[in-house]
Each structure stands twice: as structure tokens, then as C-alpha cells.
Amino acid sequence: MITVHLNKLRRRIELSTEEERAIRDAVVETRKIRADEVLIRSGEELKSSFVLLEGWLARSKDLADGERQLIELHVAGDFADLHGFTLKRLDHDVVTLSDCLIGVIPHERLQEITERYPRLAWVYWSYSNADSAITRELALSLGQRSALSRMAHLFCELYVRLDAVGRAGADSFGFPLTQRELSECLGLTVVHANRTIQELRRRGLVELESKQLRILDRSGLEGIAQFDPYYLYLNRLPV
Amino acid sequence: MITVHLNKLRRRIELSTEEERAIRDAVVETRKIRADEVLIRSGEELKSSFVLLEGWLARSKDLADGERQLIELHVAGDFADLHGFTLKRLDHDVVTLSDCLIGVIPHERLQEITERYPRLAWVYWSYSNADSAITRELALSLGQRSALSRMAHLFCELYVRLDAVGRAGADSFGFPLTQRELSECLGLTVVHANRTIQELRRRGLVELESKQLRILDRSGLEGIAQFDPYYLYLNRLPV
DNA sequence: CGAAGCATTGAAGTGCGTCAACAATCGTGG
DNA sequence: CCACGATTGTTGACGCACTTCAATGCTTCG
DSSP states (O other), X not given: OTHHXXXXXXXXXXOOHHHHHHHHHHOOEEEEEOTTOEEEOTTOOOSEEEEEEESOEEEEEEOTTSOEEEEEEEOTTOBSSTHHHHHSSOSSEEEESSXXXXXXXXXXXXXXXXXXXXXXXXXXXXHHHHHHHHHHHHHHHHHHSOHHHHHHHHHHHHHHHHHHTTOOOSSEEEOOOOHHHHHHHHTOOHHHXXXXXXXXXXXXXXXXXXXXXXXXXXXXXXXXXXXXGGGGOOSOOOO | OTHHHHHHHHTTSOOOHHHHHHHHXXXXXXXXXXXXXXXXXXXXXXXXXXXXXXXXXXEEEEOTTSOEEEEEEEOTTOBSOTHHHHHSSOSSEEEESSOEEEEEEEHHXXXXXXXXXXXXXXXXXXXXXXXXHHHHHHHHHHHHSXXXXXXXXXXXXXHHHHHHTXXXXXXXXXXXXXXXXXXXXXXXXXHHHHHHHHHHHHTTSEXXXXXXXEESOHHHHHHHHTOOGGGGOOSOOOO
């Protein structure tokens, strides 16, 4: 199951069999968690990091009035809290949006791996940086794009990210979020998120039913979103 | 001048004289740049990273219609594009908001430093992660806070960050941004940014004139902002 | 000292929020 | 397998925070 993560790493560098083994061995345990649980609570001290092997997670920050913002969605292959390895506590919760399977990697193991295999340290650092590029793009969306464009952008991004790890169909992917959760990604109310989806449907751009999102007009959607996958850094990088 | 950067690092770990020397030697050149220049353009290939020694920089992303979002402000001591070291090209511009003095560190030097001094690699990784925490907080602001709260939050954050590097007075700091730039940080129009400042002034929370921001009621401002400096990770971390 | 940028103000418009109700679907236990 | 409560999705009416447009004074700096 860790394969999905290894494949993600291989998009950046070749993995030696030794490096691959080190990562496989680092996963001391896999754990199943149900939807709508808090996997990591903001501020708690961390001794392990979690690789998401199946399902959807989100980083979540909330305000006193109970409103929350979902900062970044994670899909299979993603390290959910690699930043926890250096920070030791997080400024946000990590919550499950669907049933999940996660791999547990103790920080000592990460420590060993990164000391012993500088190339792996480098890829992981690099992935942390690509993660924050996603957050930057979100800030651009929240600050400057309209509701319609923002939602279109999110769908474009998710398609590309899922496709990159082999979790997307020709023009669709499983999308487990409720409209409430979707609205929390986009900084909208549920009501307006609902109306925005309907507008995308009305324009013949997407279908969304029974947790399945189908993109009917990819370039139309990308146009509205002003989507450019550049920020996802999906191409192999020079080492 | 690199001292301000070294001091920032010392907030996280002790620096050995050898480590300090390595960083000092890595700065092969310092460069003066005037306000409103593009220091790094999105997509261009990078061979060096820049430490900001004096002045203000911002990461900036823009949309086709010319609207732009300032994603993160940088002040003295910050590494402006440490993520460029692993990513080799950026998904955003880096622009000057005031006259600046920057230190140039070639990537080869960074490579040597991080290989030779794993603790430094670790602090730099850690700072990259703290950087993205700031971007996350921005996403929370843009998604969930009102204009007033957002602006209050930005002022609280900047005070704390500047204070941490000794660039703030008892209750004030130099703030070189125009209202247009401020509005671009907050995802607002200039007009509304202006009205929002006036509301903060009217409530006796801040003064802003001749590029100087004075906080008259710190706890009042923090209250409106729901500001909690936790996400800035200013305390020394366990290594 | 004049031009260009910057701050401020007013009036009017709109995208999204709020409130409230109802319909559809889901999950669970009997 | 159906019943039923709870969650999720949808719709309408109305309100407001922020935008848009446009004009005017204020700085700043060559």
C-alpha cells in the first residue's frame, strides 16, 4: 500500500532499492480511521508523521465562532504532516474526510532516513515546499477569484493531483466531501457553494453526484479557473 | 548585516562558530535594490537564494485581469526564496516593497552547508515549514475573517515578527506599503482597505501615517483579529 | 512648480451571506 | 426489509459587506 507514496516520490527522483527499503521499513504500522475524525489536534506534541495511503484528509483551521477553513486537501500518497517532523506541533488540525488508511512513520525513523539518505531528505524537503505552493494558490483563490472560479480551480487541481497518482478516471474521480466541507475549502457558505455547483452544472462543465465528480468540459473549466498546473511542480526536478 | 539572519536562526538552535562562519561565507555578494522592482520572476531558473537584510519583500501571484495577491511579506532576516533551493523555479514573483538590501547565496553553497551541517539543513527546513504556516494563516484570514479582522490580524502578525528581529519599537514599526499594496495583501479593493484603516483608527486601535504604524491598543487589536501567535513558531524547537 | 501617484470621500451596484423552510438521501435498528 | 430520525442538498426572500465608478484633495519628487 505504501507503493502509492513511493510512486509519488519517483516522480521526483529515482529510488535506489536501498532507499525504497528504508522507507518501507519506516512504516511501523498502518491504521484505519473512519471519516470525520480528528487525526491530529493543533498543538499536540508529535512523535510520528502520517502517510496517507487511502482516503482523504484535510488540514483544518478554525476560528472562535466555529467557522473553519480547510487549508489543504490530501489524497493517497501524500504525507499529511511531514512539517510536523521539524515543527513538532501543528498550527492546525488534521481531519479525515472519508474512511482512511494511513501509514505511521515515527520521527526517529525519519531522522535516520534523512541523515542516511540525503537525497531522500532533499525530496521530502522539496515536497514540503510543493505543499506550500498549493497553499499559496489557495490564498490567491480566496483573495482574488470569484466563487465560481475558485470552485472550478479546486476541481481542476484535484483532477490533476489524483491523476498523477493514478486515482482518477478519464474525466472523473471519487469526491467524498459534503457540500459543507466543499464550502469550507472555498471560504463560502454552504448555500452559496450549492448555488455555485449548480452554476457549473448548468454550464455543462461538471457533474457531481453520489460522491463522484465528472468533468464534462475540461478546458472550459480550466478557462473559468484560470488554471495552470505549474504550481503543482509535477515534473521531475533537477537534483 | 547578515547578523539579523543569524539572530533569527539562533531563535531555533545554537549556532557553532563553524556553522556561523559557513553561513557568513555563503553570502558571496550583497545587493541593493530599489522599491517596486521584480527580484525574481515566476518560472525563471534559479541558481541562488536571497536573504533579506534590510527592507520589505513580498511573494506575489497575479491573475490574467491584472489583479494580484501578495501572499507573504518578508522582513529583515527572512530567506525570501529558500524554497527555490529545492524547487529551482518559483510559482510566484518576488517583488520589493521598499528599497532593499539582500544577501546572495548560491545554491552550491547551500548544498555544501546543508550536507556538511545537518543541523542547519534541519533549521532551514524547519523555517520553510514555519513560512507555510504563515501562508496557512493567511488562507484562514482570506477565507473566514472580515476585512476589519483581517487587517487587524496582519498588523498583529507584523508587529510580532518585526519585534522578534528587533525591528519594532515599543508599539510601532515602519510600514512602507502603500494602501494599494496593503489591499493586495488582504484581498480587498483599495477603497475598502482605506475605509477599513479608517475604522481601525476611529476605534482608537492604530495610527498609520508617513509609513509608520503605531498600535494604540494591542489587546483590542488582537481581540478583533482573534490573533494567536502560536502559528509563528517563535519559540525554540526541540532538535 | 507641476505632474504623477496616493489617500479620501460619496453614491450606487452586486456577489455572497443569512434565515428559514422543505426535499432527498443515508444510516441504523427493529 | 422497512421505518424513521438525522444528515445532506436545494430553494426563495432579503440583507449586507464589499465593490465599482468617479471625483477631489493631498504628497512626493523630479
